[in-house]
Amino acid sequence: MIAIWKKxxxxxxxxxxSLITIAIFIAVSYYLSDFVSKSSIxxxxxxxxxxxxxxxxxxxxxxxxxxxxxxxxDTINRExxxxxxxxxxxxxxxxxxxxxxxxxxxxxxxxxxxxSFSIIAFFSHQFYIKTFGxxxxxxxxxxxxxxxxxxxxxxxxxxxxAGLLISIAIPTFGLWSLLSDKLWLKVIKYITPYHYMxxxxxxxxxxVLLFAAIMVGISILSLHxxxx
Amino acid sequence: xxxxxxxxxxxxxxxHSVVRGINLxxxxxxxxxxxxxxxxxxxxxxxxxxxxxLPTSGQFRILGVSNNQLDRVKHKVGVLPDYTEFYANDTxxxxxxxxxxxxxxxxxxQQCMDLLEQVGLKDAIHVKTKKFSFGMKKKxxxxxxxxxxxxxxxxxxxxxxxxxxxxxxxxxxxxxxASQNKTIFMTSHNLNEVEKLCSRIAIMxxxxxxxxxxxxxxxxxxxxxxxxxxxxxxxNEASYRQARDEIENWTSVKYWDNHQxxxxxxxxxxxxxxxxxxxxxxxxxxxxxxxxxSLEDIFMND
Ligand SMILES: Nc1ncnc2c1ncn2[C@@H]1O[C@H](COP(=O)(O)OP(=O)(O)O)[C@@H](O)[C@H]1O
Ligand SMILES: [Mg+2]
Numbered sequence: 001m002i003a004i005w006k007k008x009x010x011x012x013x014x015x016x017x018s019l020i021t022i023a024i025f026i027a028v029s030y031y032l033s034d035f036v037s038k039s040s041i042x043x044x045x046x047x048x049x050x051x052x053x054x055x056x057x058x059x060x061x062x063x064x065x066x067x068x069x070x071x072x073x074d075t076i077n078r079e080x081x082x083x084x085x086x087x088x089x090x091x092x093x094x095x096x097x098x099x100x101x102x103x104x105x106x107x108x109x110x111x112x113x114x115x116s117f118s119i120i121a122f123f124s125h126q127f128y129i130k131t132f133g134x135x136x137x138x139x140x141x142x143x144x145x146x147x148x149x150x151x152x153x154x155x156x157x158x159x160x161x162a163g164l165l166i167s168i169a170i171p172t173f174g175l176w177s178l179l180s181d182k183l184w185l186k187v188i189k190y191i192t193p194y195h196y197m198x199x200x201x202x203x204x205x206x207x208v209l210l211f212a213a214i215m216v217g218i219s220i221l222s223l224h225x226x227x228x
Numbered sequence: 229x230x231x232x233x234x235x236x237x238x239x240x241x242x243x244h245s246v247v248r249g250i251n252l253x254x255x256x257x258x259x260x261x262x263x264x265x266x267x268x269x270x271x272x273x274x275x276x277x278x279x280x281x282l283p284t285s286g287q288f289r290i291l292g293v294s295n296n297q298l299d300r301v302k303h304k305v306g307v308l309p310d311y312t313e314f315y316a317n318d319t320x321x322x323x324x325x326x327x328x329x330x331x332x333x334x335x336x337x338q339q340c341m342d343l344l345e346q347v348g349l350k351d352a353i354h355v356k357t358k359k360f361s362f363g364m365k366k367k368x369x370x371x372x373x374x375x376x377x378x379x380x381x382x383x384x385x386x387x388x389x390x391x392x393x394x395x396x397x398x399x400x401x402x403x404x405x406a407s408q409n410k411t412i413f414m415t416s417h418n419l420n421e422v423e424k425l426c427s428r429i430a431i432m433x434x435x436x437x438x439x440x441x442x443x444x445x446x447x448x449x450x451x452x453x454x455x456x457x458x459x460x461x462x463x464n465e466a467s468y469r470q471a472r473d474e475i476e477n478w479t480s481v482k483y484w485d486n487h488q489x490x491x492x493x494x495x496x497x498x499x500x501x502x503x504x505x506x507x508x509x510x511x512x513x514x515x516x517x518x519x520x521x522s523l524e525d526i527f528m529n530d
Contacts, residue, residue, distance in 0.1 A: 003329035014317070082313045087372065090278045090307040091330045093299040227281035 001096040001103075004088065008104025012071065021067050022112050028055040029116040033123035052120045053131045056113070060135050061194070062171050068109075068142045069149075069163030075101050076150040076223070077159055085228050095220045102147055102216065109139045134197065137205045141193045144212035144219075151219045229292065231256050231380055231411045232277065237286035239272050246272045248435035249286070254413055254428075259406045261426030262415040269435040270415040271310040274384050277413075278307045291380060303331045306373035310384040312365050316358035320349055320368050323357065324375050333376030340375070346404075347371045348397055363390040370398065374405065381405065383414040387421060399425055447520070453492040455482070456499055459515040460506060462486060467509035475505055 174192035196204035462468030
């Protein structure tokens with residue numbers, strides 16, 4: 001598991017798009033911090049946190065699905081498609097493969113987010129640990145969904161396409177559902193993370209983590225009883 | 229102790245039976261050969277034993293552990309799967325180091341490099357596998373099956389697709405492994421190879437084992453008739469004919485004239501008896517030819 005974790009982590013830095021992603025996160029943090037630190041003298045210190053992290057919140061709440069799916073939609077199915085998974089499965093257990101992959105992707109985003117918040121901390125002289133935590137919970141949900149899709153959809157081209165659809169659909173309908181009373185949107189409200197993150201009170205994030213755990217469980221089960 | 233033990237192991241794909249009930253025991257230290265045509269079900273069988281595909285029914289034990297606890301012995305088992313694709317952007321060395329780490333083996337870089345040299349990839353240690361030929365991938369596949377000193381090694385067609393020279397080297401390497409008291413289970417559709425390497429052989433046809441044993445046992449089991457042709461010159465034709473009649477009493481004479489006698493016998497020791505009869509009637513014998521159908525014929529015949 002640890003070897004797979006490490007490999008997936010290092011692997012994730014190897015693509016151009018992943019470097020661009022990190023560059024975007026860092027650039028947004030930097031320029032926004034720069035702007036906020038100069039203007040917070042006018043707006044007052046109490047709004048400073050919102051200003052500093054707003055860029056990252058936007059990147060993850062709205063664009064997070066797109067970033068994560070485009071980078072990692074094929075984390076499992078590329079191995080089944082090329083059958084390299086046969087090497088893995090003869091050497092370790094199937095759950096260890098999934099968990100290793102998950103940890104690798106989490107580590108990538110942890111580093112990405114940590115870098116962004118460190119830049120903000122440099123300007124604001126404060127590490128916004130609560131926002132960091134809540135954004136990471138959101139990431140956990142998206143990554144778990146991404147790995148689940150990668151387990152369930154055998155073809156990379158299909159998971160790419162499905163990932164694109166999800167990236168547009170979940171933020172759109174998820175946020176829309178917060179403002180609407182239509183029944184079908186209410187259903188969406190309770191299965192997407194936005195309601196719990198934004199209106200869920202103190203413990204809303206736990207529900208999101210629970211969803212993530214369930215998706216990881218389904219991923220493990222789906223791989224468990226399958227020919228590779 | 230039986231290192232591999234299967235009980236009525238079966239696999240079907242969409243009601244199409246591919247492996248149709250296999251009972252087999254492989255003992256420690258054997259080089260066991262699984263021989264059969266393409267499509268016989270060899271790969272499916274190996275894939276079940278190595279946890280790649282799941283049996284439809286039946287059980288097996290590997291190193292004393294039953295099939296639903298296979299994870300417990302994976303670190304003691306090495307596998308070359310039939311179709312070997314690698315991580316295109318990693319080098320041969322990186323592959324070995326990664327694979328060793330997955331199994332939690334502590335293997336040094338030097339050990340990996342030595343192993344690559346042994347399988348004939350000395351010049352490709354730092355080459356990315358996307359530049360590998362089919363034969364090189366096979367060699368790397370064997371290397372990763374052997375890394376970390378496993379007790380039991382599954383090799384699915386270890387030499388197919390290799391040039392003859394590399395194939396010979398690979399056979400030599402397999403023999404070296406066996407001399408280190410490892411158990412090796414290999415498949416092949418090449419009789420010659422299996423005959424050279426394996427202490428015991430199973431012949432697989434259409435999902436079942438149709439023959440099992442050492443080469444000699446299989447030959448005995450399958451080859452009931454040996455065609456024997458004797459070139460001769462009878463000094464006395466009448467007594468020669470008498471001798472022929474006597475021979476015909478206990479074998480089947482397929483052809484005879486005054487220069488040749490062709491019979492079908494069950495065992496090579498029968499030849500002495502025929503020669504004896506002919507010599508008794510003063511017949512000169514120039515040559516004896518026996519024609520045993522090869523194992524190749526046996527296993528190619530359905
Ligand atoms: N995943 C699969 N789905 C359907 N049929 C399969 C699958 N894998 C193998 N088969 C069929 O099983 C038979 C045996 O295949 P295989 O085990 O690869 O034989 P061998 O290794 O002896 O050449 C073949 O007829 C093949 O078409
Ligand atoms: Mg095969």
